[in-house]
């Protein structure tokens with residue numbers, strides 16, 4: 001399973017990349033706002049930091065305008081994945097942009113039928129939002145399972161990019177189900193290393209080591 005990091009914080013991307021934990025990056029207008037930086041400049045910098053796909057989201061609502069924005073974003077670097085929303089206009093833009101050989105990430109997916117449409121429109125990635133479904137008391141993980149089954153039934157090549165990931169359990173469940181990619185904030189990726197029994201085990205070993213009076217170095 002590939003790890004994308006969901007952030008426009010270039011320092012965090014570099015840190016995780018150097019550990020081998022970054023196969024790509026996703027951004028959205030809210031993350032750009034949080035970074036306080038110019039979108040085109042920060043996306044260009046991210047594309048130099050990572051070799052994998054970097055999602056940059058359009059903000060237009062009409063297909064023609066999305067296509068124009070998508071072309072401009074795709075000019076930044078060859079590893080740009082143009083992110084379009086899962087609307088009828090977004091699907092039209094997806095079809096045109098993928099036809100031009102560009103990567104397209106269709107985002108804000110909340111149902112199996114939406115994912116089916118994105119695959120038929122030729123999307124490179126479909127982004128189902130787990131956490132936002134959980135927020136309204138639905139089970140976001142059911143959506144990942146449903147899309148995996150549907151895509152496997154028909155051998156669709158669109159990659160499932162599980163998004164809106166909020167916890168280590170989301171990551172483990174996505175891996176179990178077989179999502180192709182997860183995208184998560186840096187703090188969630190870092191938290192995957194944590195386990196209370198690991199902390200407890202280290203404390204116990206160090207206490208006993210002290211009693212030996214030995215040193216390794």
Ligand code: E4P
Pocket residue numbers: 006026027028107127129131132163164165183
């Ligand atoms: C993914 O592409 C989105 O940017 C992101 O996962 C949304 O996450 P949120 O629902 O926590 O904002």
